[in-house]
Structure formats: C-alpha cells, structure tokens
Amino acid sequence: MGNNYIIRAGKIVTVSSLGTIYDGAMIVKDGKIAEVGNWNTLRKKFPYLTVTDYSHYVITPSLVDCHTHLLEFAPSSLYPTALATHLLTGKSILLHALRSGITALGEQICGHPNSDFSITDYRHAVKDLPLDISFATTSISIGFSELVHFTAVTKSREVRQADLSDPRLVKEIARQNDYPGENLFINATPANFTTDDVPRAGEIIYTLEELESIVKIYHQYGKQIGVHVAGEEAIEMTLEAxxxxxxxAHGITNEQIKKANLKGTKIVATPMGGTHLEPNSPENILKLVENKIDVSIATDAYLPPYSNTDWLSFKGQSLQGPDVYMEIAHPGMKLLQENGFDENEILALLTANPASILRKGDQFGKLQQGMDANFVVTSGIPGLEITDVENLKVVYFRGDRVVDRLKG
Incomplete structure (x- = not known):
C-alpha cells in the first residue's frame, strides 16, 4: 500500500471539531493524517493515491487506556512466569491490548517484590512494539494486615511509610515520570487481592502537609501529578493540595465535583474497580461530565471486577484485562447518549481525553490533520455501539495495519 494512501469509510467519527463525517475519507502520508473530509472531494483531489475501501464500516480513533498494570503486576498474576520470562510475558499482554483496539497505554510502574526491573528495563522492553506507551513512575502502599510499600525507583526493595515522603526519593520518582498516572497511593490499595487479603485497603497514607510538599516537588519539575484516591476525606485532601x-475518585461528593471543576482537576474513572470503594457508576460518570470535568475511562487492568455492581455483565473474581475496555465503558457511554451528548463527545472518554492525560493530546486520540494515523475500522462506535473486540475489524498504528480480522 505504500506510505501514502486514501482510506474510505461509510462513517468517520473524528472526535474533533470535524465531528462525524458520512461517506468520509482520510489521506494518510508517512504515518500521519494529512486530510480528513468527504470521499468524493478527497478522491478528486488525490486521484493517484491507492484506495483502501472500508465503505461498509465505521472508522474512529483507536483506543487509549491511560491506566494499566500490564507489564509489572499482570505477568506473574496471570501466568507462572519466572524472572527470565517476565518481560516477554508482559509484551505478549501488551499485544493482547493492541488486538483489543488499544494503541496507546499509560503503564504504572510501582515497584514489585518479585520483579527487580528498573524503569529503563521496561522502556527498553517495549521500544519495538507497535504501541505508544507512557510510563508513570509511582510509589505504592498495599493494604495487607501490615502495610507494605514499594516504589518504582527502589524496585523490589520494600521501603518504610516515612520514606514515601522523603524529598530525595520523591524527586527521583518525579524526574523519571512521563505523565500524571497514580504517582501516589493516597489510600492503601487492595490491588488485585481478595478482600480477606487486604483488610487495611483504603487506609489513608499521607497527611495533607506531606501531600502538599510532594505536589510542590512535581510542579517544580514542571510535571503534573496524579494519585490513586477514594473516599471523601482522601479526595478532599487531594483537592486542597x-x-x-x-x-x-470513587466516593467523590457533589460538592467535591464542583470544586474539581473550579480547579480544573481531571478524573480517570475506573468502572471495574481499583479501590476499596464502589467504582465509578454510569450515573457518576454522567455527573462528572455534566459538571464539565475532563473524564477519561480506564481499565486499571488486570483487575478482579468489584462485586455487587449492577452495570458490569461479568461477575466473580477472575482478573479482567484490556479486552473488556469497551464493555466496562459501555453503560456510562450509553447513559451519556441518553442524556443528549454527541457521539464524538462520548467517544472522547476512550480516546482524546486519555490521550490528554498522557500529555499526548496533540499526537493522537482524534482524527484530524497532523495527528498520528492511529485508528480502528469497526462495525460500530467502540464502547457505545460495540463491546466485543471481534467487531474491531482492523487496527492501524501510525499508518500501518497492525491487526486485521478482515484478511482472507
């Protein structure tokens, strides 16, 4: 097909000011989108370009999951890996995400007792994959009967709770950080353990003064900071800091939503779980969006689904990954549609908004001139009209076809 070509679609949902284009087309040159518009117009303008015809399908930006744990925690949680095969297993899990229509990820590197890899090791492991991966270097507190704490910088070595606020350690974590992932765990996390294993999940780890000092360090480095947080008291602390x-932000109150709006605070919603409290319901996501909060939806994979939710179709404690991204987002996206939001605004929660969280909103997440040609060919709008990955027929990354369920 060459580096330059024209793609035709029955419908293009651009998630940009262009909105939805019926009988649309895109010009792709050297992995970038050169133009987006009407098929007849662009075909006349570029009669010499090779055409790939998807006129029976929908084209949208590919998906962006800005909160995952696929490289560090998932391999040994899913498979009987050894140290020598850990990173290979992680790469296979990342390719599973690609097959699920995800071409950009925000990976959390927290430190792990059985994986003594540095952030440099992780960066090197993924450099040749057809994925755009941003890394959040973090510290983590796990809610066992005796809390345990690790950091991306100290790798497999456990640290004391007091160390988490040590300016020297915080500065090094901030220096290596790509984007505002869950750089701090304000609450001890249940991680992917059962409730009985983590009785102290939810316990608040930091004081307001400690948090303010840490936020100041990140901002002095010219970087934004993100946190794992749930519960009114902990959320209030983060807004103040x-x-x-x-x-x-599970358990955020109406007043805190208003405060977050005034402060320009962004929220990454995780409808599948991730904290000790009930996760973001469709109604919570609607309320956040109605209050003009910049909302992204993420999997936090691999996770066991939170029990007792009426919006998740799967039950039990089996770990769920990138292939359920559209499924967990669907109830919230449908509720947004029922309340009058446009399909471009809704799809932004899985594309443009998380791309912005990754600090790459000018690179991908929309289909417009100058952006990376990262897109999917589908039988419907991801998360809104389709939830099964088999309906993601073709995935493109920087102009290259990297997944193809239509071939043959």
Missing part, C-alpha cells in the same frame, strides 16, 4: 489528576 492541588493534585492535577485523580485516578478512581
């Missing part, structure tokens, strides 16, 4: 991105 000037945290830029709240991951989860």
């Amino acid at each position: 000037g945290v830029d991105v709240l991951h989860h």
Whole structure:
C-alpha cells in the first residue's frame, strides 16, 4: 500500500471539531493524517493515491487506556512466569491490548517484590512494539494486615511509610515520570487481592502537609501529578493540595465535583474497580461530565471486577484485562447518549481525553490533520455501539495495519 494512501469509510467519527463525517475519507502520508473530509472531494483531489475501501464500516480513533498494570503486576498474576520470562510475558499482554483496539497505554510502574526491573528495563522492553506507551513512575502502599510499600525507583526493595515522603526519593520518582498516572497511593490499595487479603485497603497514607510538599516537588519539575484516591476525606485532601489528576475518585461528593471543576482537576474513572470503594457508576460518570470535568475511562487492568455492581455483565473474581475496555465503558457511554451528548463527545472518554492525560493530546486520540494515523475500522462506535473486540475489524498504528480480522 505504500506510505501514502486514501482510506474510505461509510462513517468517520473524528472526535474533533470535524465531528462525524458520512461517506468520509482520510489521506494518510508517512504515518500521519494529512486530510480528513468527504470521499468524493478527497478522491478528486488525490486521484493517484491507492484506495483502501472500508465503505461498509465505521472508522474512529483507536483506543487509549491511560491506566494499566500490564507489564509489572499482570505477568506473574496471570501466568507462572519466572524472572527470565517476565518481560516477554508482559509484551505478549501488551499485544493482547493492541488486538483489543488499544494503541496507546499509560503503564504504572510501582515497584514489585518479585520483579527487580528498573524503569529503563521496561522502556527498553517495549521500544519495538507497535504501541505508544507512557510510563508513570509511582510509589505504592498495599493494604495487607501490615502495610507494605514499594516504589518504582527502589524496585523490589520494600521501603518504610516515612520514606514515601522523603524529598530525595520523591524527586527521583518525579524526574523519571512521563505523565500524571497514580504517582501516589493516597489510600492503601487492595490491588488485585481478595478482600480477606487486604483488610487495611483504603487506609489513608499521607497527611495533607506531606501531600502538599510532594505536589510542590512535581510542579517544580514542571510535571503534573496524579494519585490513586477514594473516599471523601482522601479526595478532599487531594483537592486542597492541588493534585492535577485523580485516578478512581470513587466516593467523590457533589460538592467535591464542583470544586474539581473550579480547579480544573481531571478524573480517570475506573468502572471495574481499583479501590476499596464502589467504582465509578454510569450515573457518576454522567455527573462528572455534566459538571464539565475532563473524564477519561480506564481499565486499571488486570483487575478482579468489584462485586455487587449492577452495570458490569461479568461477575466473580477472575482478573479482567484490556479486552473488556469497551464493555466496562459501555453503560456510562450509553447513559451519556441518553442524556443528549454527541457521539464524538462520548467517544472522547476512550480516546482524546486519555490521550490528554498522557500529555499526548496533540499526537493522537482524534482524527484530524497532523495527528498520528492511529485508528480502528469497526462495525460500530467502540464502547457505545460495540463491546466485543471481534467487531474491531482492523487496527492501524501510525499508518500501518497492525491487526486485521478482515484478511482472507
């Protein structure tokens, strides 16, 4: 097909100011989108370009999951890996995400007792994959009977709770950080353990003064900071301290939503779980969007689904991954549609908004001139009209076809 070509679609949902284009086309040159518009117009303008005809399908930006744990925690949680095969297994899991229509990821590197890899090791492991991966270097507190704490910088070595606020350690974590992921765990996390294993999940780890000092360090480095947080008291602390991105924000109150709006705080919603509290319901996501909060939806995979939710179709404690991204987003996206939101605004929760969280909103997440040609060919709008990955027929990354369910 060459580096330059024209793609035709029955419908293009651009998630940009162009909105939805019926009988649309895109010009792709050297992995970038050169033009987007009407098929007849662009065909006349570029009669010499090779055509790939998807006129019976919908084209949208490919998906962006800005909160995952696929490289560090998932391999040994899913498979009987050894140290020598850990990163290979992680790469296979990342390719599973690609087959699920995800071409950009926000990976959390927290430190792991059985994986003594540095952030450099992780970056090197993924450099040749057809994925755009941003890394959040973090510290983590796990809610076992005796809390345990790790950091991306200290790798497999456990640290004391007091160390989490040590300016020297915080500065090094901030220096290596790509984007505002869950850089701090304000609450001890249940991670992907059962409730009995983590009785102290939810316990608040930091004081307001400690948090304010840490936020100041990140901002001095010219970086935004994100946190894992749930519960009214902990969320209030993060808003007071000037945290830029709240991951989860389970249990946020109406007053706190208004405060987040005034402060320009962004929220990464995780409808599948991730904290000790009930996750983001469709109604919660609607309320956040109605209050003009910049909302992204993420999987936090691999996770066991939170029990007792009426919006998740799967039950039990089996770990769920990138292939359920559209499924967990669907109830919230449908509720937004029922309340009058446009399909471009809704799809932004899986594309443009998380791309912005990754600090790459000018690179991908929309289909417009100058952006990377990262897109999917589908039988419907991901998350809104389709939830099964088999309906993601073709995936493109920087202009290259990297997944093809139509071939043959």
